[in-house]
Amino acid sequence: MIVFVAGTTAEFIKIAPVIVELDKRGxxxxxxxxxxxxxGVEETLSDLGVRQPDRYLVSKHRTGxxxxxxxPRWLADLTVTTLRSLPTLRQEANKGIVAVHGDTFTTVIGAILGRTIGAKVAHxxxxxxxGSWRxxxxxxxxRRIVGRLAHIHFAPTAREAQNLKYRIGRRGVRVVVTEANTVVDALRTAREVQAPAPELPEEFGLVTLHRFELVHDREAYRTVIERVKELSHKIPLVMIIGKSEQALLAEYGFENIFDERLIPIDKLGYSSFQAILLRAKLVITDSGGLQEECAALGIPCAVHREYTERHQGLGANIVLTGMNVDVLDDFLANWSDYQRPSQLDAFHPxxxxxxxxxxxxxxxxA
Structure with a gap:
């Protein structure tokens, strides 16, 4: 039996194409x-053509x-409920494969659970x-913990496989290069769905800035928001912003920043968000996942963070700013030079x- 252990929206998005392929093969x-x-998980799974989870490993699965x-409360609930269910889980997995994705707490928990019930762990x-554990x-x-626990490693490119060289050759361990991340398969699905999106200008850029280390650094966040506002005078920008970011903007004195050139949009479901991304001319973000999507689509993208564990698109249409404002300014002045052809149909990981x-x-x- 193949069992997928997932818990975050991003994990479900990236395992969904694998599940769809399993369905195709019966x-x-x-x-x-x-x-x-x-x-948002139920809606996301529905958008991607995947059934709802067969089992919840927590007692109150609607909390999140x-x-x-x-x-701590979620972990305690998860631990107690899973331990009570171990005999059933062991029987259901039947010494098969437990597949986990990415780098969340769920990834680690799923890998440990797979080992505990005698299954192979696929990452x-x-x-x-x-390059920095911090x-x-x-x-x-x-990721480093799961790298020690997994039996089968699905590395997006040869570069990631090289990072796992300490595992290659070990008994029972397999490293497979998939040539791309499953996000390209999910993007193709989103492109075909053509989900409804808000009415937007014919040409626009997309902004998503939400990582804790950026938004809670007052000066760094203010600086990038000022740059975003300046750019909006040249091309309209759509900024995805939740309630917590709205509160921070007000706290930092940017409560009146939005207008017809800088358009705020509340957080959306996966397909609706992708409908916006697929039309965007450029992206400013601090999201590694969005970096990968832009790399596949060839959209110019500035990743405003110090480090990234993802290397897709770097040196082509992706610019890692390293939190250096001069690098960000150069990208914003020349973003159209970074446009590249889409690679969305080139890979099928x-x-x-x-x-x-x-x-x-x-x-x-079986």
Whole structure:
């Protein structure tokens, strides 16, 4: 049996194409959710053509984790509920494969659970490293832990596979290069769905700035917001902004920043957000996931953070600012020079992943 353990919206987005490919081949699987995120998950799975989780590993699966203070209670609930269910989980997995994704707390928990119930652990999006365990934290640490626990590592490119060279050659360990991240498969699905999006200017840029280390650094956040406002005089910008970011903008004195050139939009479901991204002329973000999507689409993108564990698009259409305002300014002055052809249809990583899962478990995923 193939079991997927996921809990965040991003994890579900990136395992969804693998699940869809399993469905196409008639291979059985299970989805176990830690409910690390609750809001938006059902809608996202529906958008991507994936059924809802078969099992929740927490007792109150609709709660989710919205703040750091909620993590201990969620972890306690998850631990107690999972331990009570171990005999059933062991029987359901049937010494098959437990697949986890990425770098969240759920990734680590799923890998430990897989080991505990005697299954092989497969890590999708394996081998990413920023070079500093402190940034991004705890994501970088989570990846390193799962790197020690996984039996099958699905590395997006040869660069990530090289980061796993200490695992290559070990008994029972397999490193597979998928040539791209499963996000390209998810993007193709979103492109075909053509979800509704707000009415926007014919040409615009997209802004998403939400990482804790940026938005809670008053001066750094103020500086980038000032640059965004200046750019909006040249090209309209759409800024995705939740309630917490709205409160911070007001606290920092930017409560009146928005107008017909700088347009605020509340956080959207996956397909609706992708409908905006697919039309954007440029992107300013601090998101590693959005970096990967822009790399595949060829959209000019400034990643405003000090480190990134992702290398897709760097030196082409992606600029890592390193939090250097001069680098950001240069990108904003010359963003159109970074446009590249889309690579969205060039790679099919989910097919390669399912090829391996099928080989490891048999044609019916038994």
């Amino acid at each position: 291979i059985d699987y299970r989805i176990w959710s830690t409910a690390q995120h609750a809001q 984790v919205a703040t750091v203070s909620q993590v 999708i999006e394996a081998g990413l490293r920023s 940034s991004p934290f705890p994501e970088e640490l989570n 989910s097919r390669m992943i399912v090829d391996v899962l099928e080989e490891e478990t048999g044609p019916q995923g």
